[in-house]
Amino acid sequence: MANAIEVRGLVKRYDALAAVDGIDFDVPEGSVFAFLGPNGAGKTTTTEMLEGLRRRTSGDIRVLGLDPWTDGRELHRQIGVIPQEFHFFAKVTPKEAIAYYGRLFDKQPDPDALLDQVQLTDKADSRFDTLSGGQKQKLGLALSLVDEPRVCFLDEPTTGLDPHARRAIWNVVRDLRRDGRTVFLTTHYLEEAELLADQVAIINHGRIVAHGTPQEIIETYGGPERLRVQGSSELAEYVRQRLGIPVRFESGRLEIALREKGDALRILSAIDASGFPWTGFATERDTLEEVFVHLVGQMDEGVLKSAAPTVEGTP
Amino acid sequence: MNPRRIGGDLSIVAHGYLRNPVALFFSLIFPVILILLFGLIFASTGATTVTLYAQDFDHSSTSVAFLRALNETHLVQVQVVGASVGNLSTYLGQNGDSAGLVIPQGFGQNFTAHRPVKVILYTNPQDAASAGAAAGALQGVISAFNLEAACGGNSSGNCTPIIGASSLNVGSPTYSYIDYLVPGLIGFSILTSPMFSMVDVTASYRQDGLFRQLSLTPLTRGEWLASRFIWYTMLTFASAALMLVIGSAIFGAHVTFGIWLVPFLIVGPLFFVSLGMLAGTVSRTPETAAVVGNVITFPMMFLAGTFFPVSSFSPGLQLVAKALPLYYVIDGMNQVLLFNNIPRAIGDLTVVLIGAVIVFGLAIYFFKWRDE
Numbered sequence: 078m079a080n081a082i083e084v085r086g087l088v089k090r091y092d093a094l095a096a097v098d099g100i101d102f103d104v105p106e107g108s109v110f111a112f113l114g115p116n117g118a119g120k121t122t123t124t125e126m127l128e129g130l131r132r133r134t135s136g137d138i139r140v141l142g143l144d145p146w147t148d149g150r151e152l153h154r155q156i157g158v159i160p161q162e163f164h165f166f167a168k169v170t171p172k173e174a175i176a177y178y179g180r181l182f183d184k185q186p187d188p189d190a191l192l193d194q195v196q197l198t199d200k201a202d203s204r205f206d207t208l209s210g211g212q213k214q215k216l217g218l219a220l221s222l223v224d225e226p227r228v229c230f231l232d233e234p235t236t237g238l239d240p241h242a243r244r245a246i247w248n249v250v251r252d253l254r255r256d257g258r259t260v261f262l263t264t265h266y267l268e269e270a271e272l273l274a275d276q277v278a279i280i281n282h283g284r285i286v287a288h289g290t291p292q293e294i295i296e297t298y299g300g301p302e303r304l305r306v307q308g309s310s311e312l313a314e315y316v317r318q319r320l321g322i323p324v325r326f327e328s329g330r331l332e333i334a335l336r337e338k339g340d341a342l343r344i345l346s347a348i349d350a351s352g353f354p355w356t357g358f359a360t361e362r363d364t365l366e367e368v369f370v371h372l373v374g375q376m377d378e379g380v381l382k383s384a385a386p387t388v389e390g391t392p
Numbered sequence: 393m394n395p396r397r398i399g400g401d402l403s404i405v406a407h408g409y410l411r412n413p414v415a416l417f418f419s420l421i422f423p424v425i426l427i428l429l430f431g432l433i434f435a436s437t438g439a440t441t442v443t444l445y446a447q448d449f450d451h452s453s454t455s456v457a458f459l460r461a462l463n464e465t466h467l468v469q470v471q472v473v474g475a476s477v478g479n480l481s482t483y484l485g486q487n488g489d490s491a492g493l494v495i496p497q498g499f500g501q502n503f504t505a506h507r508p509v510k511v512i513l514y515t516n517p518q519d520a521a522s523a524g525a526a527a528g529a530l531q532g533v534i535s536a537f538n539l540e541a542a543c544g545g546n547s548s549g550n551c552t553p554i555i556g557a558s559s560l561n562v563g564s565p566t567y568s569y570i571d572y573l574v575p576g577l578i579g580f581s582i583l584t585s586p587m588f589s590m591v592d593v594t595a596s597y598r599q600d601g602l603f604r605q606l607s608l609t610p611l612t613r614g615e616w617l618a619s620r621f622i623w624y625t626m627l628t629f630a631s632a633a634l635m636l637v638i639g640s641a642i643f644g645a646h647v648t649f650g651i652w653l654v655p656f657l658i659v660g661p662l663f664f665v666s667l668g669m670l671a672g673t674v675s676r677t678p679e680t681a682a683v684v685g686n687v688i689t690f691p692m693m694f695l696a697g698t699f700f701p702v703s704s705f706s707p708g709l710q711l712v713a714k715a716l717p718l719y720y721v722i723d724g725m726n727q728v729l730l731f732n733n734i735p736r737a738i739g740d741l742t743v744v745l746i747g748a749v750i751v752f753g754l755a756i757y758f759f760k761w762r763d764e
Contacts (some may be wrong), residue, residue, distance in 0.1 A: 130604050153608045164600035166404055168411040173404070180400030181609040204411070 157226035163217030299363030452500025594672025595681030607761030
């Protein structure tokens with residue numbers, strides 16, 4: 078599969094500060110790529126360089142084979158962008174806004190269909206300055222789709238949206254992917270990335286610290302799978318002595334790390350045979366959010382001094 | 393330049409403007425209120441008073457009566473100066489005064505004997521307003537004296553004029569305050585609508601990232617500016633039409649529409665749209681931009697002849713006025729609408745056009761869609 082986006086050795090410096098410090102990644106065409114990182118990590122700077130809004134210091138970027146800075150006008154006819162905080166002309170309605178973008182891009186969009194797609198039909202004739210933050214973001218998304226883009230850059234598109242509206246945006250992202258479009262998504266919501274993205278890159282202090290599918294990142298950087306059982310401290314002590322393994326006990330719950338798949342059956346047999354009362358059990362593993370917090374925390378504490386090895390893979 | 397994109401952007405500007413009562417008020421309604429207000433206030437005082445320096449070499453009862461009659465027109469206020477000031481023309485020039493009258497020796501005798509006699513009117517060609525007022529007053533008084541002396545007050549008789557004036561080069565009727573107010577308030581619209589709006593729009597769109605967003609569309613900076621320029625030109629035409637109609641219909645302003653008014657209604661907005669954009673571009677925040685905009689706009693609003701003719705200012709203030717671009721817009725429109733002095737109007741237009749080209753160039757140079 079061809080790459081929609083290719084980034085090599087990308088650097089953005091502001092005097093002595095390297096906001097983006099030599100990053101590399103590819104985004105295959107037709108995939109959803111989530112770009113994660115804490116505030117100030119370099120996400121928006123990178124995104125804006127990809128969109129052609131910010132000039133890079135060094136390195137190379139190709140979006141659909143074009144240099145975003147020098148070939149911006151040609152590129153902008155093939156991409157859609159929704160910025161972090163979408164602003165528009167205060168007195169203009171969503172319907173008029175779509176018609177306006179249609180004239181700018183020389184397209185004939187169907188305002189009703191686009192507004193329906195982002196679930197904004199009921200506000201079609203309301204002026205922009207009367208819309209809520211979430212509704213404004215939805216309009217931004219609708220406008221980014223007017224030119225039928227091959228690549229969509231969505232910079233925190235669901236920030237501040239209620240759960241219902243967030244799901245509406247997720248559906249749009251899924252629709253875009255289904256239509257073969259590439260989506261470059263930055264988000265603060267890790268479960269959003271886990272749900273939507275084919276590939277994830279985590280950036281911190283201007284460097285990519287993890288890169289791969291959500292599953293690969295969890296497996297590489299997350300803790301082992303765990304068995305959780307509701308029970309007493311006596312039961313915890315019993316398992317510890319009987320099986321000779323570490324058991325974490327907290328608030329009436331035992332938590333035991335699983336080193337291999339068969340461990341769960343062995344431990345549950347021992348618990349059942351103990352004679353102590355116990356109830357529901359479940360196995361679980363780190364979420365992407367937990368891995369993210371762990372990785373970023375390690376980096377901030379200086380544990381990860383250099384860019385971590387990346388996990389290569391495709392969904 | 394793509395007309396479809398400019399049209400699209402223009403419709404967005406129009407929607408925004410027509411739905412913004414404040415913007416509409418200041419663009420169209422406020423100047424109407426001003427013309428009504430100033431028109432009513434100054435209607436009772438009648439015409440503008442111009443100081444007319446008179447050198448009376450005759451000192452006869454006739455010359456004194458002649459000067460008193462001039463005073464009573466309320467168009468001029470006669471200020472008698474003695475022979476000691478020397479040549480009146482030089483005196484006027486040195487003092488920055490615009491109108492003077494010389495009554496020659498023998499004026500009274502000749503008038504009584506029904507022999508032709510001429511008074512000399514000095515006017516400053518740079519100050520057509522004062523010249524028009526002085527000439528209008530003088531013509532009126534001369535006519536009255538001639539009528540009284542030659543025809544015995546009976547205009548139907550065969551009357552030969554006795555008194556003449558040697559330099560009545562502005563053949564206009566009496567100019568009243570409202571006559572100056574019409575072009576002045578058209579100038580007010582040309583200045584304020586684009587300046588206040590463009591300064592704010594440029595600074596706040598940049599802060600909100602709206603320009604960056606527009607940079608992701610095929611719309612160019614030139615097209616964006618063109619749609620703004622077209623919109624403010626349309627507003628200026630609407631405002632000018634309102635001023636001309638209200639000034640003439642309600643207050644009887646002596647303004648005559650001339651085709652040379654049109655270039656002022658185009659080049660004026662071009663200048664101030666560009667200046668507003670430039671001020672908004674070089675300011676870091678919308679708040680700073682508002683201050684910069686006000687610093688530029690307010691002195692011009694009051695000193696460029698908007699509400700009062702520049703000729704009524706002190707000489708120092710007149711110099712300041714002539715350094716302001718709006719002065720040339722308003723003076724040019726005065727020349728077209730009041731004095732039909734087209735060569736001078738073209739001179740004013742040239743100044744505004746050169747200024748507009750420079751400011752437009754600077755605005756485009758400094759105005760960026762995205763971060764370089």
